Amino acid sequence: MTVNGTIEIQGYSKRVVVIDHPMVQHKLTLLRNKDTGPKQFRELIKELAMFEAYEATRHFQLEPVTVTTPICETVAYTLKGRKVAIVPILRAGLGMVEGILELVPAARVGHVGLYRDPETHEPVEYYCKLPDDIDTREVLIVDPMLATGGSAAAAIDFLKKEGVPSNRIRLLVVIAAPEGIQTVLDTDPDVTVFTCAIDECLDENAYIVPGLGDAGDRIFGTR
Ligand code: PRP
Ligand code: URA
Numbered sequence: 353m354t355v356n357g358t359i360e361i362q363g364y365s366k367r368v369v370v371i372d373h374p375m376v377q378h379k380l381t382l383l384r385n386k387d388t389g390p391k392q393f394r395e396l397i398k399e400l401a402m403f404e405a406y407e408a409t410r411h412f413q414l415e416p417v418t419v420t421t422p423i424c425e426t427v428a429y430t431l432k433g434r435k436v437a438i439v440p441i442l443r444a445g446l447g448m449v450e451g452i453l454e455l456v457p458a459a460r461v462g463h464v465g466l467y468r469d470p471e472t473h474e475p476v477e478y479y480c481k482l483p484d485d486i487d488t489r490e491v492l493i494v495d496p497m498l499a500t501g502g503s504a505a506a507a508i509d510f511l512k513k514e515g516v517p518s519n520r521i522r523l524l525v526v527i528a529a530p531e532g533i534q535t536v537l538d539t540d541p542d543v544t545v546f547t548c549a550i551d552e553c554l555d556e557n558a559y560i561v562p563g564l565g566d567a568g569d570r571i572f573g574t575r
Pocket of ligand 2: 444497499558559560561563564565566567568
């Protein structure tokens with residue numbers, strides 16, 4: 353699989369964007385290292401999230417405005433009425449919110465609480481709070497890990513039930529397994545996935561290989 357721009361996964365072209373920028377790949381390597389402690393891990397997740405949001409907002413439209421510089425009046429461009437919601441999947445998705453808010457400070461933040469059942473690996477919902485006008489917003493679902501894809505697919509289904517059209521949903525992850533990408537695009541082929549890497553596979557516990565271990569535990573220092 354290429355790490356250059358968009359790739360094709362079993363017929364879904366242009367729906368997976370791998371961020372191949374050298375700074376991103378360098379930071380991702382630091383993140384993977386088992387000796388990276390929670391403080392640096394959090395900083396890296398935040399930085400990578402900002403890079404990803406930069407790519408995931410590339411389609412936003414601009415409109416011309418008149419601006420007066422210290423030299424003269426000119427026509428320049430501003431964002432054309434895009435309202436954004438960031439929706440972290442708890443817990444680990446929380447680590448990505450701050451970096452994206454630095455890029456899109458007016459964004460609203462909704463929360464979807466899901467955890468994977470340790471036996472079945474199926475997502476279990478335990479919390480949800482979204483902005484009232486979520487159906488009018490561009491939605492960035494964020495979670496560092498896309499493993500089986502069960503959690504992301506559940507979050508996407510949830511947002512669609514709240515009225516968000518799937519072509520306004522973007523999923524931002526740091527590492528994806530091929531299985532997870534397939535699940536998400538099978539769930540909804542109109543969702544675009546942004547990731548810094550597509551890893552090899554899942555292990556017997558549905559952890560991503562080589563991955564980075566348990567993202568939530570590494571962000572919050574719980575193990
Ligand atoms: C992790 C991760 C994703 C999910 C990915 O969360 O942050 O939400 O697993 O796995 P999937 O693609 O197989 O669904 P976890 O359930 O460990 O909860 P946590 O963030 O609270 O640690
Ligand atoms: N959740 C994680 O935090 N890491 C994985 O590798 C898979 C699911």
